[in-house]
Amino acid sequence: MHSSEQETLRWLVDREQIRELVNAYCRAIDRVDLDALLDLYTSDGVDHHTGFDGPVTEFVPWLRGLMPGLTGTQHIIGTHLAEVHGDEAVAESSATAVHWAEPNDDPELNYISGVRYIDHLVRTATGWRIRERWAVREWAITTAGCGRALSGGIAASRGAEDPLWGLLSAVRGAPAFPSPGVE
Structure with missing residues (x-):
């Protein structure tokens, strides 16, 4: 590959990995997979959220207390836009x-x-992290x-009965349901 082709490939891969990181955050929150959420941040990561401002090591316990109140x-x-500068983005x-x-x-x-x-992101040995x-x-x-009552269709669940975990378990050949995010 020529240098410009390698640069273009690196440009594309970085952006796709960053997009996956953002999407993984959404999945972790929506499925209450808070252990997976913690892995998306650097060990010294910080989150500024409505109602919370501090280190991710305190953000996850805060969420553990908040999430049981939501169905x-x-x-x-x-x-989604990402601007990459070396190992930071x-x-x-x-x-x-x-x-x-x-x-x-x-309400x-x-x-x-x-x-x-x-997001301020950094490239680590395990990939991009927040x-x-x-x-x-x-x-x-x-x-x-x-109101929320709808009839028919497949009911969503944050638990092991959600279709996502059965499918992932079958494809991976190993159990996929994360450790409980809500205690």
């Missing part, structure tokens, strides 16, 4: 974060938020009182 979440990544990812819980008329538990994740993240809230709207 579910869904984080959907939209626009800055990524900006727009997301829509949906939260729901019982009682479904509580503190039932809302949709538009956020931007602004050194520092800012979850910047752009907007929020309550869904309180909108």
Whole structure:
């Protein structure tokens, strides 16, 4: 490969790995796989979130206390840009974060938020990791009182009965369900 081809390939691979990291964060939150979440940060990682500001080693326990109050979440990544400079990068990812819980008329538990994740990332021996993240809230709207009862379809679950874990276990040939994220 010529130098420019190698540079282009490195450029593409870095961006795809960073995009996967952002998506892995969303999956870890939505499936309450908080051990996997911790692995996405550097050991000295920091998170600035609504209601939390500090080291990731305190962020994960904070989430363990918060997540049992929610029936579910869904984080959907939209626009994503990454600027790589050697072994450091800055990524900006727009997301829509949906939260729901019982009682479904509580606006503190039932809302949709538009956020931007602004990440300072570093390349480590195990891949790209989040050194520092800012979850910047752009907007929020309550869904309180909108209800959740739908009939038909496959019901989502944060537990081992979710179809994701059975499929991953079959493809991997080993159990895939993570250790419980909520205690």
